Amino acid sequence: MLKMALIGCGSIGRIIAGAVCQGEVRASLVMVLDRDKEAAGKVCELLEGRPAIAGGVEEILASDADMVVEAASVEAAKEVAVPVLESGKDLMLLSVGALADGAFYRRVLEAARDSGRKVYIPSGAIGGLDALKSAMVAQVEEVTLTTTKNPRGLAGAPYLEEQGIDAGAITEKRVVFEGSAAEAIKGFPANTNVAVALGVAGIGVERTRVRVVADPGATRNVHEIHVRGDFGQFTFRVENLPSPHNPKTSYLAGLSAVATLKRLTSPFQVGT
Ligand SMILES: NC(=O)c1ccc[n+]([C@@H]2O[C@H](COP(=O)([O-])OP(=O)(O)OC[C@H]3O[C@@H](n4cnc5c(N)ncnc54)[C@H](O)[C@@H]3O)[C@@H](O)[C@H]2O)c1
The missing domain is CATH 3.30.360.10 (Dihydrodipicolinate Reductase; domain 2)
Structure with a gap:
């Protein structure tokens, strides 16, 4: 079973944790990190086998997660993307805006190639x-x-x-x-x-x-x-329509992260 760590326990993070809790995604959430400890605690409460709350990125990197899901901010994405890949874990990036910085984009690509790991970018609030x-x-x-x-x-x-x-x-x-x-x-x-x-x-x-x-x-x-x-x-x-917990985030963005995780853990793949 896929082991995940989650960085960012806001509206998208909660939708992902909810899908794991309901068994919609066949994965376990082993660790969460949020600079707001209360937000991290609320996500943990959703899950039966309570994930550990990390005190910092180093703990996420040292965890036994196969994949780190970033659902925090562009700043967090820029801080964690390369170290996550270099630590031998796959990465899912919701704060895709970080990749508009060409130099950062190239560093992420290189780290993924060198480590043989993957970067997943869900469709977010759009389709097509x-x-x-x-x-x-x-x-x-x-x-x-x-x-x-x-x-x-x-x-x-x-x-x-x-x-x-x-x-x-x-x-x-x-x-x-x-x-x-x-x-x-x-x-x-x-x-x-x-x-x-x-x-x-x-x-x-x-x-x-x-x-x-x-x-x-x-x-x-x-x-x-x-x-x-x-x-x-x-x-x-x-x-x-807006997300239940954050009117600035479209509900579809959280759903797209769950759909990407479902695709990764499903034997049947539809769509390009
Ligand atoms: N790809 C898309 O289409 C799409 C759509 C909507 C949102 N987003 C992006 O996804 C991210 C998450 O969105 P959301 O609606 O869940 O946001 P949110 O504000 O509801 O939650 C973000 C959480 O991350 C935490 N956080 C922020 N920076 C952090 C850091 N450096 N370290 C640790 N924790 C940190 C915050 O405390 C908060 O709890 C945002 O960057 C947002 O812009 C992408």
Whole structure:
């Protein structure tokens, strides 16, 4: 049975722990780490064979886990990714925005190659990565992501602050950002992880185009992806409901982590 360690016991971490507890994922959670000890304790309470609470990353690295699931933050992803792979464990990365940093991406790739371990990146709050991966076998000319959110969900984004845009004062639907996925994750780090996942699966974070739309009438986070290439073209649209424990995170993101774990532990694999 797969042995996992979990870094980050917030909304996604709790969904993963819940799936392990219900036997939906055939794996055991041996250790958890969160800088918020109460959050780590709450996740442990969900599980029968209570996992150990790590005091730091070193304990995770020294544990007998086969895989470390990062569901914490870009900062945590940057701290743990390479050491996890070098310690001989596989890695699942939810804070995929970390990979927009080209030098970091190359270090992770090298560590995975050298150690023979794998890095798993769930689809997160979007879909369509299966079709994009198939399309990439031939030429892909264009990948565009349009993310529409209520301005409340964009408040505090560094790009809006830089531009002097007050999210609370937006009363009509408007485009607030257009640029590459690499620029989007810098300007909207809490909202555009999906843009980086698209970039990594497709034509890269520099060539992947992103548009962020603030819509005061929006009640859901909508992501629309358009891909054009030798295969033809496709458009994928998802209207996400928020996670039960964190309104900023789409429920689908946590479910995608569980689905990836199910795929890893299932004898039957469907989809690219
Ligand atoms: N790939 C996607 O589509 C997608 C979608 C949503 C969220 N995310 C990302 O996944 C991550 C988790 O999301 P969430 O909704 O569960 O967040 P959350 O805020 O609900 O939980 C994160 C938890 O991690 C802990 N944490 C943060 N930094 C840490 C560190 N350096 N060391 C130890 N613990 C740390 C926090 O205390 C918190 O309990 C975030 O980075 C988020 O941006 C990705």
